[in-house]
Amino acid sequence: QIPDHIKDVGDDIINKVIECAHNIGTSDVPKCNEQCTEAFKIIPQELAFYRKMSIPLPRLCPNCRHYQRIKQRNPLKLWHRKCMCGGAQGNPSTGSGHSYRNAATHIHGEHPCPNEFETSYAPKRPEIVYCEACYNSEVV
Incomplete structure (x- = not known):
């Protein structure tokens, strides 16, 4: 033992x-x-x-x-996803399911981000998934 x-x-x-x-x-x-x-x-x-x-x-x-x-790794599969950034003031009704306030101004302004992309994060995962432009606006 x-x-x-x-x-x-x-x-x-x-x-x-x-x-x-x-x-x-x-x-x-x-x-x-x-x-x-x-x-x-x-x-x-x-x-x-x-x-x-x-x-x-x-x-x-x-x-x-x-x-x-x-x-525990992400699977070797890509999912087609839409950016979950709901605009300057995130709103659960935009499909992201999260309320938040952006820390910076994004290229899409007050409106939800229209970008779509391929990602290794499955749609059922809990993380908020941003497109590269929205991610860089928030983090960089």
């Missing part, structure tokens, strides 16, 4: 073989199809890093952790 907090982990952990949580196949961590190595070891440099950053020891093998990170 691996301690939940890094402060409870002894130096002897580097001599132990840790079973990947996917290999155990519990109800909260089912078996995977991700080229699981089934077991792994912690090296001294890795243990020092986890302690420095106060990160708990991993429960998954390096391959499973890699595939978990890949799943």
Whole structure:
């Protein structure tokens, strides 16, 4: 059993073989199809890093952790979207669903931005997606 907090982990952990949580196949961590190595070891440099950053020891093998990170990436797909900038005073009725006040004047003025573009942000994502011109007006 691996301690939940890094402060409870002894130096002897580097001599132990840790079973990947996917290999155990519990109800909260089912078996995977991700080229699981089934077991792994912690090296001294890795243990020092986890302690420095106060990160708990991993429960998954390096391959499973890699595939978990890949799943968090945006998909390799582009969606056709409309700029969500609703004008100087954003209004939920413009389709963005957000009320806000622009920090700067945009090229479209008081009216909603007409720009359309391709983005890796799916329409169901919660982020407000601006076209490049509106984004640069707000951020730059």
